[in-house]
Amino acid sequence: MLDQIIDSGKKATRDGFGAGLHAIGQQNDEVVALCADLIGSLKMQAFIKDFPERFFQVGIAEANMMGIAAGLATAGKIPYTGTFANFSTGRVYDQIRQSIAYSHKNVKVCASHAGLTLGEDGATHQILEDMGMMRMLPGFTVINPCDYNQTKAATIAIAEHYGPVYLRFGRPSWPNFTAEDQKFEIGKALLMSEGSDVSLFATGHMVWNAVEAAKIVAAEGISVELINIHTIKPLDEEAILESALKTKAVVTAEEHQRNGGLGDAVAQVLSRKAPTPQEYIAVNDSFGESGKPVELLSKYGLGVDDIVQAIRNVIKRK
Amino acid sequence: MADIQKLKQIASQVRRDIIRQTHSAASGHPGGSLGCTDFLVALYFDLMEHDPSFNMKAKGEDVFFLSNGHISPVWYSVLARSGYFPTAELATFRQINSRMQGHPATHEGLPGIRVASGSLGQGLSVAIGMALAKKLDGDDKTIYALTGDGELEEGQVWEAMMFAAHHKVDNLVVAVDWNGQQIDGPTEEVMSLGDLPAKWAAFGWEIVHLEDGNDMEQVVAKLNEAKSKTGQGKPIVIMMKTEMGFGVDFMQGTHKWHGKAPNAEQTADALSQLEETLGDY
Ligand SMILES: Cc1ncc(C[n+]2csc(CCOP(=O)(O)OP(=O)(O)O)c2C)c(N)n1
Ligand SMILES: [Mg+2]
Numbered sequence: 378m379l380d381q382i383i384d385s386g387k388k389a390t391r392d393g394f395g396a397g398l399h400a401i402g403q404q405n406d407e408v409v410a411l412c413a414d415l416i417g418s419l420k421m422q423a424f425i426k427d428f429p430e431r432f433f434q435v436g437i438a439e440a441n442m443m444g445i446a447a448g449l450a451t452a453g454k455i456p457y458t459g460t461f462a463n464f465s466t467g468r469v470y471d472q473i474r475q476s477i478a479y480s481h482k483n484v485k486v487c488a489s490h491a492g493l494t495l496g497e498d499g500a501t502h503q504i505l506e507d508m509g510m511m512r513m514l515p516g517f518t519v520i521n522p523c524d525y526n527q528t529k530a531a532t533i534a535i536a537e538h539y540g541p542v543y544l545r546f547g548r549p550s551w552p553n554f555t556a557e558d559q560k561f562e563i564g565k566a567l568l569m570s571e572g573s574d575v576s577l578f579a580t581g582h583m584v585w586n587a588v589e590a591a592k593i594v595a596a597e598g599i600s601v602e603l604i605n606i607h608t609i610k611p612l613d614e615e616a617i618l619e620s621a622l623k624t625k626a627v628v629t630a631e632e633h634q635r636n637g638g639l640g641d642a643v644a645q646v647l648s649r650k651a652p653t654p655q656e657y658i659a660v661n662d663s664f665g666e667s668g669k670p671v672e673l674l675s676k677y678g679l680g681v682d683d684i685v686q687a688i689r690n691v692i693k694r695k
Numbered sequence: 696m697a698d699i700q701k702l703k704q705i706a707s708q709v710r711r712d713i714i715r716q717t718h719s720a721a722s723g724h725p726g727g728s729l730g731c732t733d734f735l736v737a738l739y740f741d742l743m744e745h746d747p748s749f750n751m752k753a754k755g756e757d758v759f760f761l762s763n764g765h766i767s768p769v770w771y772s773v774l775a776r777s778g779y780f781p782t783a784e785l786a787t788f789r790q791i792n793s794r795m796q797g798h799p800a801t802h803e804g805l806p807g808i809r810v811a812s813g814s815l816g817q818g819l820s821v822a823i824g825m826a827l828a829k830k831l832d833g834d835d836k837t838i839y840a841l842t843g844d845g846e847l848e849e850g851q852v853w854e855a856m857m858f859a860a861h862h863k864v865d866n867l868v869v870a871v872d873w874n875g876q877q878i879d880g881p882t883e884e885v886m887s888l889g890d891l892p893a894k895w896a897a898f899g900w901e902i903v904h905l906e907d908g909n910d911m912e913q914v915v916a917k918l919n920e921a922k923s924k925t926g927q928g929k930p931i932v933i934m935m936k937t938e939m940g941f942g943v944d945f946m947q948g949t950h951k952w953h954g955k956a957p958n959a960e961q962t963a964d965a966l967s968q969l970e971e972t973l974g975d976y
Contacts, residue, residue, distance in 0.1 A: 414845065414878045414885055434879065436848035436886025437815055463814060497722040497789040499797035501764065501813030664802060668791030676791065 378570040379595060379603070382588050384552035388525035390582075391489040391546050395420025396525075397532025398457060398487075402428050405536050409449055412459040413439045418548075419459035419489050439464045440472045446484045447476035455536050456484050462491035462545055463504040466511060477541050478514040485535050486511075490548045491521075492632035493660070493677055494582055494670035503665040509637020511543040512610040518542040518563060519610040521631075521639075523584035525553040527607060530561035538563055545581065547632075549670045552585045555605075566613035572602035575688050576620040579630040580606045580639045583658065583679065587630050590684035599688060609639055614646045621653045626691040630658035630684055632674075654694035656687035697741045697915045704972040705776060706736045706911065710942045711975060712772035712785055714965045717956040720789035723797065726952035728769035730874050730909070730937035731841065735759075735773045737914045738839060742922065747778035749806035757836045758825060760810065762818020763843035763872060764798040765954065771795055774807035775976070782976035816849025818842060819869060823859050826867040837925055840869045845877030848886050853898070859930040860899025868921045870933040872908075876950040892934050901929040908937035943968055 401408050402424045409431045410424050416434070425432045435442040439460055446456035458465065465488035466473070477484045488507065495503045512519045518540060522528040528546045535542045555567075569584070570591060579587035584605050591601035602620050606613065621627050627647065629640035640657040647653045660677050674680050709732050717723035739745070743757040750756070761770050768788065775782040780794070787793035794805040798813025810821050822840035829836060842852065859867060871891070879885045888894075892902050901924050905917040914935075921931050939953065940946030943965040946957075957965055 412879075414848075416879050418878075434885055437845050437877065438848045438850060438886070440850060468814065497720060497797050499789070499813070500800065500802065501796075501798040501811055666791065666803070667789045667793065667795075667797040672791050 379588070379591055382554050382569060384554050386553060387550040388553045389548060389550050390522060390525055390528040391418070391420050391548060393522070393525035393528030394487060394489065394532050394544070394546055395423060397529040399423040399427065400529070401533045401536045402431065405455065407453060407455045408457065408536055409433070409454045410457045410459065411435055411442050411446055413437055413442050413464065415460050418461070419487070421459055440469045443469045443472040444476055447480060447482045450482040450484050457487050458484065459487050459489070461502060462488035462507050463502055466507040467504060470510060474514060478517055481516060482541060483539050485542045485544060487532070487544045489546055491545045492547060492582065493665045493673040493679065494547050494549045494632060496549065496670045496673065497667050499667035500664040505634045505660050505665065506637065507545060508609055508633050508639070512637070512642065516540060517610065518608065520563065520608050521545045521581040522607045523581055523605055524551060524555050526557050526559060527555045527561065530559050531607065534561035534563060547582055551582055554585065554588070564608045564611045564613055566616035567605040567607060569603040569605050570601065572600035572624065574600045574624055575626040575628060575692055576602045576604065576624045577628045577630065577688065578604050578606050578617065578639065578643055580609060581632050583630040583632055586674070586679065586681050586684055589681045590688065593681070593685050594688050599692065601688065606639055609642055612642050612646065617643055617646055618651055621647055622651055625653060626695050627653050627655040628658060628684065628687045628691055629655065632679060633659055635659040635661050654691050656691040658684050658687055699911050699915065702736055702740055702915065703911050705740055706732050707970045708973040709736055709769060709772045709776065710969045711966060711971060713768040714943070714957060714962055714969070715975065716768045716771070716785055716788040718959070718962040719786065721956050722789055723768055723956055724765040724954045725768065725957065726876070726939040726946060726950070727763060727766040727843065727872060727874065729943060729946060730939045730941050731766055731872050732769050732942070733909050733911050733914045734841065734870060734935060735769055737911065737918055739773045739777045741915055742918045743839065744836065749779055751809060754832065754834060755836060758809065758838050760818045760822040760838070760840040761799060761812055762840055763815065763846050764812030767797065767799050770799060776973065779807040780805065785976045815843065815846040816851045819852055819855040822867060822869070823855055823864055826864045827862070829866055837922060838867045840867070842869060842871055843877070844871055844873045844875065844888060845882055845885070847871065847888060856895065856898040856900065863928050864930045865928050866925055867930045868925065868933065869930065870935045872937055873935055874937045874939040876939045876953065878950065878953050880950055895932045899929060901927070901931045903931060903933045905933050905935040908935040909941040
């Protein structure tokens with residue numbers, strides 16, 4: 378099963394968002410889009426070209442964008458906001474909290490350039506706290522798809538779900554390996570490869586690194602159960618428990634702080650229902666820096682080798 | 696009297712540094728950097744009293760804050776050429792394990808930087824805070840800050856403007872890089888700024904008009920004029936018209952070079968238009 382996971386050619390997840398937005402724009406007239414001076418970075422050009430009257434440029438004013446989106450949603454529109462992940466969350470947290478989350482507005486907060494793989498722009502832009510912030514907001518759905526195809530499918534699927542959604546994706550070209558015609562089910566973990574020795578729960582760009590790590594340890598005779606947790610909230614507790622009870626060892630992998638992200642979400646389930654040794658692949662209470670995506674992942678402990686080591690370590694703790 | 700000829704020579708070298716940094720990093724923001732070169736050179740090599748041995752608190756020194764942090768290449772070059780750190784370090788711009796972060800940061804301890812910037816709209820507030828502290832300390836030096844024009848779309852800037860006038864923060868000189876460009880296009884198309892000088896005036900600021908922020912003589916004269924207006928109960932803003940990409944013909948006057956690095960051929964072309972005056976790093 379692991380051998381069947383192959384890269385069909387690198388593409389950026391943000392391009393998947395752009396394609397998904399255009400597709401859902403064609404299918405659903407209620408979908409509107411907003412952007413804060415980052416049209417090209419968010420790949421929103423196709424939507425804007427075909428639906429200019431349903432697009433609003435708000436300039437460099439993210440807080441205003443969130444408020445306007447809440448107003449549009451109040452009248453039944455389905456607004457998709459587009460800016461970098463940092464400016465989609467931390468910059469506007471209270472606007473989202475009050476006008477969108479607490480007021481239960483159907484706004485889709487779509488965030489590109491998340492995490493270290495943003496690269497050269499450096500720590501001011503590399504948010505690693507966003508999933509934690511967003512999953513703490515009651516009623517928010519938090520999604521971090523792993524590749525182009527999954528991001529496109531998720532972008533389309535969230536229009537059908539009523540409620541606020543945080544959709545997180547990234548800047549770099551990255552392996553594209555999930556099915557092109559997949560149906561995206563919010564909250565349903567995706568089993569990528571069955572295994573028996575360790576459960577590897579990964580999200581976002583880290584799913585590909587997890588695939589590579591699983592292939593490496595397979596050669597040592599370690600059987601990895603690889604599960605793609607594209608939805609951090611609501612978390613697929615059933616899938617996580619079932620796998621952890623079978624393998625009795627867990628590794629989580631995410632492009633995020635250790636505090637507050639996927640690892641913490643998984644640990645919360647396990648500690649209540651099935652205490653299991655767990656290793657975290659995540660940034661350990663540190664800011665990022667400028668550099669190339671892959672070298673940064675390596676420096677901050679998110680490389681393929683780090684996952685391999687975490688798998689070996691957690692098995693020893695069984 | 697300022698030696699305009701010398702300042703122009705420095706500016707030419709700084710522009711070379713900007714091109715070379717962004718080219719070797721294959722990323723970064725040459726457009727705004729080139730447009731603001733004359734301003735930063737005049738500030739650091741003529742107007743400000745500052746000490747390159749660098750002290751965070753800057754007692755008895757003039758201080759500069761860059762709010763539009765994406766134009767880090769021009770600031771890094773000016774700081775290095777002023778003696779804050781070796782010019783050789785410019786070669787590490789945007790590389791891993793460097794102090795030359797994509798956007799200015801204090802985190803790696805780069806001398807000359809007092810607060811991180813890059814997320815737009817925050818620098819003016821910080822500059823006001825330090826200006827207040829100078830007053831509390833009886834320090835009569837001046838705080839300078841630079842903001843982009845697109846950056847003015849952020850609401851926090853207007854909160855800061857209101858505060859500075861209300862609290863009579865008159866030891867503060869802010870320049871607006873009024874290049875009329877931002878990422879998605881001309882500011883008038885993205886989010887029109889309207890009558891900017893009238894808006895600043897309505898918020899209680901003293902206005903200084905700088906018609907050509909890429910003419911060194913005018914830059915120096917207007918900076919001095921702004922400085923002469925400090926201490927009179929009002930914060931001062933310089934409405935500084937510049938051209939994005941100034942000094943490199945194919946980058947000039949378009950948002951297309953806001954955040955795009957030149958390739959090898961473009962770099963050679965750009966460098967052929969900029970005299971090497973102080974020696975490349
Ligand atoms: C809060 C925030 N939103 C968005 C961005 C992305 N961004 C970087 S520069 C820029 C345009 C800035 O325009 P302006 O201030 O006019 O600078 P110029 O393009 O003229 O250099 C934008 C939108 C950012 N850095 N910070
Ligand atoms: Mg501008």
